[in-house]
Amino acid sequence: MEIVIDRPGHYVLVRGETPEIGLVYSLEDTTKGTDRQNRAFHPLLVEYYRSGLWSYQGSGYNAGATLHEFKDLVKRKLGAGFESYVYADMGNGRAVIRKAQRYEDIPEEIRSSPDRRELILGKLKSWADYTKKERRLTIDNLIAEMHTVGVQTKRFYEILEGMQA
Numbered sequence: 001m002e003i004v005i006d007r008p009g010h011y012v013l014v015r016g017e018t019p020e021i022g023l024v025y026s027l028e029d030t031t032k033g034t035d036r037q038n039r040a041f042h043p044l045l046v047e048y049y050r051s052g053l054w055s056y057q058g059s060g061y062n063a064g065a066t067l068h069e070f071k072d073l074v075k076r077k078l079g080a081g082f083e084s085y086v087y088a089d090m091g092n093g094r095a096v097i098r099k100a101q102r103y104e105d106i107p108e109e110i111r112s113s114p115d116r117r118e119l120i121l122g123k124l125k126s127w128a129d130y131t132k133k134e135r136r137l138t139i140d141n142l143i144a145e146m147h148t149v150g151v152q153t154k155r156f157y158e159i160l161e162g163m164q165a
Helices: 035-049 067-077 132-149 154-164
Strands: 002-007 010-015 081-090 096-099 120-124
Touching: 035 067, 035 154, 067 132, 096 132, 132 154
Parallel strands: none
Antiparallel strands: 002 010, 081 096, 081 120
């Protein structure tokens, strides 16, 4: 069921069945991500990681990413990516840490220099701050990649089936 509250104590039914009198409902703001999206993303991510069919590099064992690194890599490559950046710049002969909202806001001489590019650090957008649309796109991208690399575990199909319910 989907409703819109248009004034205190009143709602308009947008989709689904009318709420039943006497039942208690738990509401969530669907303009942000939803609990249902959380229940899909995290198990999908863990199942993809467990499958071993991914090839993301990290500092973990045998050059493979740890689960935490893997989650960050998925958010960077398949999700919303970075929300802001920090970089080191030389000011008055010493390094100064500066912030940038967009990658393009970092001076060109730093972005284009292989040596100085290492002085840039992106801050990944938190899953909690993803919009509903960003979460849906990330989950869709994750499922597509899992199909592409050949994840065919029983758990993967259980998660997909649960998303249909």
